[in-house]
Amino acid sequence: MTALTGTPVTGGTAGALPADRNGNGRSRRWLVRVGWRHGVAVLAVLFSLFPIVFVLSAALNPLGTLSSTALVPSSGVSFGNFTELFGRTAFERWFVNSLLIAGLAALASITLSALAAYAFSRMRFRGRRVGLLSLLLIQMFPQFLAIVAIFLIFATITDLWPAIGFNTPWGLLLLYLGGALGVNTWLMKGFFDTLPRELDESATMDGATHTQIFFRIMLPLVAPILAVTGLLAFIGTVNEFLMANVFLTDTESKTLAVGMYGLLQGDERNNNFGIFAAATLLTAIPTVVVFQFLQRYIVSGLTAGAVKG
Amino acid sequence: MSTPSSGPGSTRAPGREPVGSRPAKSRTAGEHTPITLTGLGAKVILLGLVAGIAIWAAFPLVEAEQWVGLALLVATTAGLFYLYLTRRHVPAKYLVPGTLFLIAFQIVPVLYTASTAFTNFGDGHRGDKQGTIVAIQTASVEQVPGSTEYALSVATEGDPATGPLVFLVTDPADGAVSIGDATGLRRLDADEVTVAPGGKVTAADGYTVLNFGQASARSQEITDLVVPTAGGALRSSGLSRAYEGKAVRAYDAACDCVRDSETGRTWTADESTGSFVADDGERLAQGWKVGVGLRNFTRVLTDPNISGPFLGTLVWNFAFAVGSTGGTFMLGTFVALALHSPRMRGTNLYRVLLILPYAMPSFAMLLVWRDMFNTDFGLINNLFGLGVNWFGEQWSARAAVLLVQLWLGYPYMFLVATGALQAIPRELTEATSVDGASPWQSFRAVTLPLLLVALSPLLISSFAYNFNNFNAIYLTTEGGPFPADNPSNGATDLLITYTYRLAFGGQGAEFGFAAAISLFIFAIVAVVSAVSFRRTRKQEEVYA
Numbered sequence: 001m002t003a004l005t006g007t008p009v010t011g012g013t014a015g016a017l018p019a020d021r022n023g024n025g026r027s028r029r030w031l032v033r034v035g036w037r038h039g040v041a042v043l044a045v046l047f048s049l050f051p052i053v054f055v056l057s058a059a060l061n062p063l064g065t066l067s068s069t070a071l072v073p074s075s076g077v078s079f080g081n082f083t084e085l086f087g088r089t090a091f092e093r094w095f096v097n098s099l100l101i102a103g104l105a106a107l108a109s110i111t112l113s114a115l116a117a118y119a120f121s122r123m124r125f126r127g128r129r130v131g132l133l134s135l136l137l138i139q140m141f142p143q144f145l146a147i148v149a150i151f152l153i154f155a156t157i158t159d160l161w162p163a164i165g166f167n168t169p170w171g172l173l174l175l176y177l178g179g180a181l182g183v184n185t186w187l188m189k190g191f192f193d194t195l196p197r198e199l200d201e202s203a204t205m206d207g208a209t210h211t212q213i214f215f216r217i218m219l220p221l222v223a224p225i226l227a228v229t230g231l232l233a234f235i236g237t238v239n240e241f242l243m244a245n246v247f248l249t250d251t252e253s254k255t256l257a258v259g260m261y262g263l264l265q266g267d268e269r270n271n272n273f274g275i276f277a278a279a280t281l282l283t284a285i286p287t288v289v290v291f292q293f294l295q296r297y298i299v300s301g302l303t304a305g306a307v308k309g
Numbered sequence: 310m311s312t313p314s315s316g317p318g319s320t321r322a323p324g325r326e327p328v329g330s331r332p333a334k335s336r337t338a339g340e341h342t343p344i345t346l347t348g349l350g351a352k353v354i355l356l357g358l359v360a361g362i363a364i365w366a367a368f369p370l371v372e373a374e375q376w377v378g379l380a381l382l383v384a385t386t387a388g389l390f391y392l393y394l395t396r397r398h399v400p401a402k403y404l405v406p407g408t409l410f411l412i413a414f415q416i417v418p419v420l421y422t423a424s425t426a427f428t429n430f431g432d433g434h435r436g437d438k439q440g441t442i443v444a445i446q447t448a449s450v451e452q453v454p455g456s457t458e459y460a461l462s463v464a465t466e467g468d469p470a471t472g473p474l475v476f477l478v479t480d481p482a483d484g485a486v487s488i489g490d491a492t493g494l495r496r497l498d499a500d501e502v503t504v505a506p507g508g509k510v511t512a513a514d515g516y517t518v519l520n521f522g523q524a525s526a527r528s529q530e531i532t533d534l535v536v537p538t539a540g541g542a543l544r545s546s547g548l549s550r551a552y553e554g555k556a557v558r559a560y561d562a563a564c565d566c567v568r569d570s571e572t573g574r575t576w577t578a579d580e581s582t583g584s585f586v587a588d589d590g591e592r593l594a595q596g597w598k599v600g601v602g603l604r605n606f607t608r609v610l611t612d613p614n615i616s617g618p619f620l621g622t623l624v625w626n627f628a629f630a631v632g633s634t635g636g637t638f639m640l641g642t643f644v645a646l647a648l649h650s651p652r653m654r655g656t657n658l659y660r661v662l663l664i665l666p667y668a669m670p671s672f673a674m675l676l677v678w679r680d681m682f683n684t685d686f687g688l689i690n691n692l693f694g695l696g697v698n699w700f701g702e703q704w705s706a707r708a709a710v711l712l713v714q715l716w717l718g719y720p721y722m723f724l725v726a727t728g729a730l731q732a733i734p735r736e737l738t739e740a741t742s743v744d745g746a747s748p749w750q751s752f753r754a755v756t757l758p759l760l761l762v763a764l765s766p767l768l769i770s771s772f773a774y775n776f777n778n779f780n781a782i783y784l785t786t787e788g789g790p791f792p793a794d795n796p797s798n799g800a801t802d803l804l805i806t807y808t809y810r811l812a813f814g815g816q817g818a819e820f821g822f823a824a825a826i827s828l829f830i831f832a833i834v835a836v837v838s839a840v841s842f843r844r845t846r847k848q849e850e851v852y853a
Contacts, residue, residue, distance in 0.1 A: 041647060041648060048663050049662060055669070119400040136769070148820055179415060189766075194729075257673075
């Protein structure tokens with residue numbers, strides 16, 4: 001571990017000395033080794049940011065219409081769109097609903113798919129290949145065409161158990177968990193596969209049970225992947241619109257996607273663009289915060305350390 | 310299987326002898342050494358939770374006398390208890406939790422949808438025959454001399470352009486306001502509504518009253534709306550009057566037909582198409598749901614309006630899916646590689662800014678992009694001083710859609726590629742550089758193959774996702790631009806948006822036909838994925 005992280009650091013300080021003597025060659029070397037990376041990164045950041053700057057400008061535009069919005073707010077800055085958003089809509093309710101549903105769905109879905117990925121990666125059993133392939137296949141069915149069937153199923157559920165039926169976060173959550181095994185299992189299995197088998201084999205030799213191997217050895221090692229997958233599941237759920245639109249018809253129970261879509265309906269589209277942009281910015285906040293929170297796990301190279309240990 | 314701790318697969322692996330000897334030693338200490346206190350506690354709590362949920366769910370089932378559902382519930386619960394109390398079936402312990410949800414909320418709906426592909430389920434063929442007869446009788450209501458005329462306002466609970474319509478009618482005799490839809494008529498309290506002089510309702514709690522322009526845009530729907538009443542039914546006559554009339558057509562069980570009492574014409578029930586047909590082949594609009602065999606599938610191949618554009622759309626659909634997946638993968642991996650260096654400073658800041666498109670709600674950003682491509686006041690044309698009608702030309706529309714996909718999708722690829730790069734042991738690339746390989750060589754020989762091992766299943770699923778990426782098209786170009794001679798198939802249409810328009814738009818919902826086409830789509834995607842899956846199989850140890 002020390003050797004790994006140590007090398008680049010000493011290399012960097014050693015390289016700083018010759019730089020004073022031979023600045024030209026040094027800077028060319030810097031350009032070849034590091035400089036182009038910054039160039040690529042800056043270009044990518046510009047590409048990523050300009051539509052977001054546009055949204056920001058629209059949100060701060062005092063006129064609040066699409067036709068009066070430019071990349072840089074030219075006609076002054078105001079927070080009128082934000083106050084109007086909270087005054088005219090149930091935005092704060094939508095926000096809480098989205099956080100609750102997406103947070104729980106992400107948590108449950110990474111748990112379910114990590115369990116399945118561990119079995120698919122480390123165990124050999126009958127039906128394994130069929131199971132993996134059918135996961136991939138089910139994923140490919142255009143799901144929104146099943147929405148009529150889902151609607152009919154949940155109509156029955158609403159009759160029997162209103163607590164998990166329409167207009168409740170729990171019913172929607174259950175529905176989202178149905179898709180938990182799809183992509184995530186494959187993603188995580190790919191990463192379980194890259195972990196050396198010697199790790200769990202030696203643990204088995206030391207008398208560890210399969211549960212202990214999973215929770216004590218594998219899970220900490222795939223923590224970066226869990227973080228990434230959880231984040232993706234969270235974002236996917238916040239953005240989900242079609243199912244939520246069928247499920248949640250009460251203003252109070254809507255999620256952000258459903259509620260905000262309503263803002264741009266019909267004749268009000270041009271006029272509501274500022275409010276819509278303000279809502280878009282506020283919606284992005286939870287994802288950005290979650291990403292910041294998970295940054296530590298995503299960035300740390302736990303696996304490299306574990307192989308050495 | 311002498312040792313409880315070894316899974317079914319571990320017996321075959323070489324060098325496992327110590328596994329047997331180790332627990333053998335500890336067996337003297339106790340039979341169940343591998344069971345830890347925490348493990349036992351967690352098991353008790355979770356199984357208790359399962360039992361609790363099962364009991365909670367059982368009561369409504371008993372009350373509703375849903376014995377099949379109850380049997381399923383009991384069987385599932387018993388199965389779960391058996392699975393987690395036995396020491397066998399180790400893989401199933403990990404797979405069952407997710408699989409239960411998968412079956413209930415994914416497989417069952419998909420199978421149900423697939424089964425409707427063999428029926429004529431859709432608008433005009435929704436319910437059973439009995440419901441159809443009621444609908445026919447209600448629809449045949451005609452104004453008879455002396456029937457009551459009401460002042461009519463059309464309203465909706467939802468959006469004025471699309472929401473379900475209701476009638477607000479004012480009785481001329483006592484001024485009472487009633488609300489009616491296809492299920493019947495119901496009286497409203499006087500304090501819930503505002504009535505203008507002349508009897509027309511101008512506002513009602515919880516409803517949006519359509520103005521004249523909105524109402525005339527939906528005049529066909531208003532004409533078609535029939536509100537059943539005790540003495541017949543209520544229909545609109547123009548946009549501001551309604552009348553109560555008597556049913557002209559009636560069902561006659563003796564001949565299994567519908568008879569018109571004014572003209573004497575009869576329509577006989579045809580069980581194979583689920584509709585009432587007259588002798589000269591005329592069909593009543595209202596029918597019922599029957600099985601139609603493979604007719605929905607052959608229609609895709611034989612109906613020239615459908616089979617012709619199908620091929621062109623299919624080709625573009627492939628180009629779109631490959632372009633979206635390939636473009637985002639290449640850009641994402643390239644940026645991830647650029648940032649994946651111990652010498653790189655400020656990577657955290659770059660990462661945070663780069664993934665911002667992913668943090669933005671994608672459905673909202675699709676709508677924003679559409680407006681940025683707007684010809685008159687769109688940002689793209691303003692910035693570059695252009696006057697391009699982006700969504701008006703075939704190729705610019707396609708390029709625009711792909712650019713939007715690139716913007717939306719590459720942060721995701723960047724994230725997973727970064728994750729995969731970090732999972733690759735640094736020793737490997739270090740070893741190649743010690744051996745004198747150039748960075749490019751070590752990328753080609755070590756990093757890229759390992760990246761593909763981790764990401765290829767993901768690429769396949771990304772392809773499958775983009776193949777059916779409904780939102781990407783529907784929220785931007787809506788499938789356009791459309792050729793002048795074919796308004797149902799646009800240049801950027803994917804099969805899924807094309808199907809959606811054919812089945813749900815225009816002529817009314819045809820769920821059976823839509824399900825048949827979605828099975829076609831499913832078959833195409835499945836074949837493509839299976840082929841590419843086989844090709845990547847060599848790189849993986851999946852079937853080891």
